[in-house]
Amino acid sequence: MEVNSSQVEHIPVLARTLVEQINLPQDGVMVDATIGQGGHSLLFGTSLGSDGVIIALDVDKKAIRGAQLKLKDLACKVIYIYANFSEIDNLVREQGVEKVDFILADLGLCSSQLSDSEIGLSFQTDMPLDMRIDKRLRLSAADIINKTTQKNLADLIFKFGQERFSRRIARFIVRERQGRPITTTGQLSSIICRAVGQPERKRKSKIHPATRTFQALRIAVNNELENLEKLLASASGLLGVNGRIAIISFHSLEDRLVKLNFKANEKAGIYKIITKKPIVASREEISSNQRARSAKLRIAEKT
Numbered sequence: 001m002e003v004n005s006s007q008v009e010h011i012p013v014l015a016r017t018l019v020e021q022i023n024l025p026q027d028g029v030m031v032d033a034t035i036g037q038g039g040h041s042l043l044f045g046t047s048l049g050s051d052g053v054i055i056a057l058d059v060d061k062k063a064i065r066g067a068q069l070k071l072k073d074l075a076c077k078v079i080y081i082y083a084n085f086s087e088i089d090n091l092v093r094e095q096g097v098e099k100v101d102f103i104l105a106d107l108g109l110c111s112s113q114l115s116d117s118e119i120g121l122s123f124q125t126d127m128p129l130d131m132r133i134d135k136r137l138r139l140s141a142a143d144i145i146n147k148t149t150q151k152n153l154a155d156l157i158f159k160f161g162q163e164r165f166s167r168r169i170a171r172f173i174v175r176e177r178q179g180r181p182i183t184t185t186g187q188l189s190s191i192i193c194r195a196v197g198q199p200e201r202k203r204k205s206k207i208h209p210a211t212r213t214f215q216a217l218r219i220a221v222n223n224e225l226e227n228l229e230k231l232l233a234s235a236s237g238l239l240g241v242n243g244r245i246a247i248i249s250f251h252s253l254e255d256r257l258v259k260l261n262f263k264a265n266e267k268a269g270i271y272k273i274i275t276k277k278p279i280v281a282s283r284e285e286i287s288s289n290q291r292a293r294s295a296k297l298r299i300a301e302k303t
Contacts, residue, residue, distance in 0.1 A: 012039030027051035033085035033105040038067030045074040052076035059134035086230035099240035123210040126186030131221040141217045161216030232261040239302035274299040
């Protein structure tokens, strides 16, 4: 299958590699666990015939609407489900499907989500401090920042953000919120920069000082690691023989969960690991798509 840049407005991360590794039959069944803007599914969907099926999951309603427009001309059937991939087992079986040929999950954020003020993920622009990609979730980032104890806040930032200044950042946050609630991403970003002694405009590191704390909050708000564990636990039972699962992760916490699951399943004789080491983007791809720079792709095959 040829990757045609004219077909896809923004080529999704590691698209060429995926296309080389995954061979879907014309009547294949694919689960895109994170349909996003539909870029990956468009590439695979062009090889599916009228008997092929894509089951498209996402917790972002706007993303689903965008994917519907992008995939409307595919010959195959596309089933859109507004749900979290942690429920993949029940969601797929509810469609009358027992086995699938391919499961794909791209765990990254798209640029439209980062720029969406209703979601509130960006420290580059001042937005309401929310971070709920799925608006059905109860707890927002502002709730965590303003209500969590200093110790638990520090532990959360360290555990999910791997931030070495977590205790100092938590101390600055608690001190600030005593005067007024922290309700915007700009407020929080400014506090973090002061806590680590790196003014935003004169920072020494290439990585913004707020990056790891914002990652930690996003993971906590959206239960990302717990949901990934549930997806990985269900996937092996859904895949048919020789079916493949591909996961694109963007930080070491996700990648480690994928690595451990694939290794455990290989040891149990359930999977054969296709990527002994994670596949990363080429310099060429990174130069044209900065989102690809931290992407790691792991693939396993059902035996």
